[in-house]
Amino acid sequence: MTTTLADTWGLHEAQFWLRGKQPEKPIEFAAELGMWNVYGHPEIEAILRDPGTFSSDTSRLIPKDVMPDAGQDMATGSILQLDPPLHNKMRKLVSRAFTPKVVADLEPRIATITRELLDAIPAGDRLELVEDLAYPLPVIVIAELLGVPASDRSLFRGWVDKMFESTDQVSLVEKNEKQDAAIKASLEGQKALADYLGVHVDERRKQPREDLLTKLVEAELDGERLSHSEVVNFANILLLAGHITTTMLLGNVVLCLDTHREWEARVRADRSLVPAAIEESLRYLTPFAAAARTTTRETEVGGVTVPADQMLLLWLAAANRDERVFRDPDTFDPLRAENPHLAFGRGIHFCIGAPLARLEGRVALNILLDRYPVLRTIPGEPPKFQVNPNMTGVRELALTTV
Numbered sequence: 530m531t532t533t534l535a536d537t538w539g540l541h542e543a544q545f546w547l548r549g550k551q552p553e554k555p556i557e558f559a560a561e562l563g564m565w566n567v568y569g570h571p572e573i574e575a576i577l578r579d580p581g582t583f584s585s586d587t588s589r590l591i592p593k594d595v596m597p598d599a600g601q602d603m604a605t606g607s608i609l610q611l612d613p614p615l616h617n618k619m620r621k622l623v624s625r626a627f628t629p630k631v632v633a634d635l636e637p638r639i640a641t642i643t644r645e646l647l648d649a650i651p652a653g654d655r656l657e658l659v660e661d662l663a664y665p666l667p668v669i670v671i672a673e674l675l676g677v678p679a680s681d682r683s684l685f686r687g688w689v690d691k692m693f694e695s696t697d698q699v700s701l702v703e704k705n706e707k708q709d710a711a712i713k714a715s716l717e718g719q720k721a722l723a724d725y726l727g728v729h730v731d732e733r734r735k736q737p738r739e740d741l742l743t744k745l746v747e748a749e750l751d752g753e754r755l756s757h758s759e760v761v762n763f764a765n766i767l768l769l770a771g772h773i774t775t776t777m778l779l780g781n782v783v784l785c786l787d788t789h790r791e792w793e794a795r796v797r798a799d800r801s802l803v804p805a806a807i808e809e810s811l812r813y814l815t816p817f818a819a820a821a822r823t824t825t826r827e828t829e830v831g832g833v834t835v836p837a838d839q840m841l842l843l844w845l846a847a848a849n850r851d852e853r854v855f856r857d858p859d860t861f862d863p864l865r866a867e868n869p870h871l872a873f874g875r876g877i878h879f880c881i882g883a884p885l886a887r888l889e890g891r892v893a894l895n896i897l898l899d900r901y902p903v904l905r906t907i908p909g910e911p912p913k914f915q916v917n918p919n920m921t922g923v924r925e926l927a928l929t930t931v
Contacts, residue, residue, distance in 0.1 A: 534788065538911060541918045543698070544818065546847040549859050555831035563701030564840035565830075570851035570871065572831045573843045576822055577875035583822040583841065584612050585878060590823050590840050595701060595712070607762045609878070615750075616877060619763065622748045622755075624881065626674060626741050632884045635670065639892045642669050647900060654931040655907070659924060662897075663779040664772070667889055671771030671882075675764060676740025677729050684725065689769065691718030693917045701840060719765070726761045726768070741767070767882075775886045777816035777915070777922025778807065779893055784923055785810045787906050789861045796863070797898055805863040807890045811849075812870035813861050818846035819919045820874065845871045846921055901930040 535547035546552075546568075555569025567573055576583045588610060608619050625631070646662050656662070665682055672679040695711035726742075733746040745760045755763070786793035786806065796802045820843045827837050835841070849870045850858040856865065873880035880886070897904060905928060906912060913925040 538914060540914055540921070541696070541916070543918045544846065544921065546844075546850040547814075547921070551850075551852055552847060554833075556833050556835075559842075561700060561703060562698055562842075563703075564842055565835060567830060567841050567843050568847040568851070569831055570848035570854040570869075573845065573848045573871060574875050576830065576841065576843060577820075577871070577878065580612055580616075580877055582825055582828050584825050585616070585822060586610050586612055587821045587823050587840060590701070590838060592701060594704060595699065595708075607766055609766055613877065618750050620877075620881065622745065622750070623741070623763070623767065626744070627881050627885060629884065632888055635885070636888060636892060638673075639666070639670060639889055640896065642666055643893050643896045647896070654929055656928050656930060658783055658926040658928055659776065659780050662893065663776045663923075663926075666779070666893060667772035667775035667886070670885070670889065671768055674741050674771075675768060676733075676738055676742045677726070677768075681725075685722065685768065685772075688718040688722045688725075689773065691715060691721075692769075693915060693920060696916045696918070698842075698918055722768070723761050723765055726764045727757065730757060730760050730764070770880070771882055771885070773922075774816050774880070774882070775889045777814075777920065778811060778886055778890050780912075780923035780926050781814040781816065781921075782807050782810035782890060782894060783897070783904060783928070784906070784912055784926060785813060785861055787904060787928075792861065792863060793904075800895060800898070802863055803891050803894055804887070805868075807887060807894070808868050808870065809861060809863040809865065811872035812855070812868055813849075814921050815846035815849050815870070815872045816920065816922045817872070818921050819844050845874070903930055905929050 533548045535544065540547055552568040555572045556565055556567045558565050567576065608616065608623075611619055643662065643666055646665055647656075650656050650661050664686065668682040668685060669679040672682065672685075692715045694714060695708075697708065697711070699708060699712070729742055730746060733740075733743045737743045737747065742760075742764055745755060745763055748755055786796060792806065796806050822841045822843060824835055824837050824839045824841065828835055830841070849855070849872065852858050854869065873883040873886075907927050907929050910927040912923045912927075915922050915924050
C-alpha cells in the first residue's frame with residue numbers, strides 16, 4: 530500500500546480525499562450518522578447557491594438528546610445558521626467592516642503586527658509557526674476590529690480548543706458517552722466565549738466606542754435593536770471565523786511550500802506567485818473541510834432523491850479534489866489554469882472575511898520569506914494537525930530557519 534503525506538502526517542482517516550482516493554459516488558447516505566455525505570464539487574456548489582432548498586438552519590434537525598437547549602440557544606443570531614431574508618439583513622450590518630477599502634487599509638497594521646510577533650521570538654534558528662505567528666496574528670487583527678483586548682488571546686485559544694477537540698463526527702441517531710462528552714466540552718468552550726463577549730456587549734451599551742462591537746450593539750433591524758444574544762452570537766462567529774481560517778491557511782501554505790520545494794523556490798523568486806500559492810493551498814488543504822445544510826423539500830442531488838428535512842454534510846475539501854473539476858487534483862500546482870475551490874464557500878454565505886484572510890496570508894507569507902532564507906520542517910518533529918475531521922490545518926508546525 531502506498532504511503533501518502535496524509536498518512537505520514539497522521540491526518541484523520543475519514544479524509545480519504547487526502548490519500549489520493551475519489552469518492553465512489555458524489556452523494557451517499559451515512560446511516561450511522563443519520564445524514565447525507567456530499568462529496569462532489571458541482572453538487573456542493575449547486576447546494577450552496579440554493580438557500581431556498583438547502584437551509585443553513587441545521588439546529589432544527591438536531592435532536593435535543595443530541596444537542597442540549599444551551600447549544601440551540603447559542604445558534605440564535607449566528608449568521609451561519611440564518612436563511613434569507615434575516616441572513617441578508619444581518620450580513621449587511623457587518624459588511625461595512627469588511628469592504629475592500631477597509632480591508633486594504635488594514636495592510637500596514639497587519640505588516641506591523643507580523644514584524645512585532647517575529648521580533649519577539651527568542652534569538653535562534655527555530656520558530657513554532659502556529660504559536661509564534663499563525664495564531665496570534667489573525668486573533669489580534671479581529672480582536673482590534675471588534676474592540677476586545679487582543680491580550681486575552683490565550684483565553685480564546687483555550688475555549689476554541691475545547692470546541693474542536695472531538696475526533697469523531699456527531700451522529701444524529703447513535704448516542705454514546707464519547708459523543709456526549711465531546712458535545713459537553715464544545716458547549717463549555719462556546720459558553721465561556723459567549724459569557725466573555727457578553728460582558729463587553731453590556732459595556733458597549735453603557736459606553737460606546739469606535740469599534741465593530743459597538744456598531745453591532747447600536748445596529749437596528751426593521752427598527753429594532755439586536756438582542757443581547759444576537760449581538761453576542763454574531764460577535765462570537767466573527768471572532769472564531771476571523772482567526773481560525775487564517776491560522777490554518779498560513780500554516781498550511783508554509784507546509785505546502787516546504788513539501789513542494791520546487792514551488793517554494795519559484796515563489797521566493799517571484800512574489801507575484803504568493804496569492805496563487807495561497808489559493809492552491811486552500812484547495813489542497815482546505816481549512817474548514819465541511820459545511821452543513823438541511824433540505825426544506827424533497828429534491829435531487831447528484832441523481833439521488835433526498836427527502837425533505839434531511840441533514841447534508843457538504844465535504845468542501847473532497848469537492849476541492851474532484852477530478853471532474855480539477856486536473857491532477859492531488860498535485861500541488863499554484864499555476865493550474867483554473868482553481869474554483871470552495872474553501873470559502875459559495876452563494877449568500879460566501880465567507881465575508883475571505884478578503885481579510887487572503888490579505889493576512891499574503892502579507893505574512895511575504896514577510897516570512899523576506900526574513901528567513903530557509904523555512905523547513907524539522908526531522909523528528911512532524912507537523913501536528915487539528916484532530917477534528919471537519920478541519921484540515923496545522924496546529925503545531927516547528928520550523929528551522931537555517
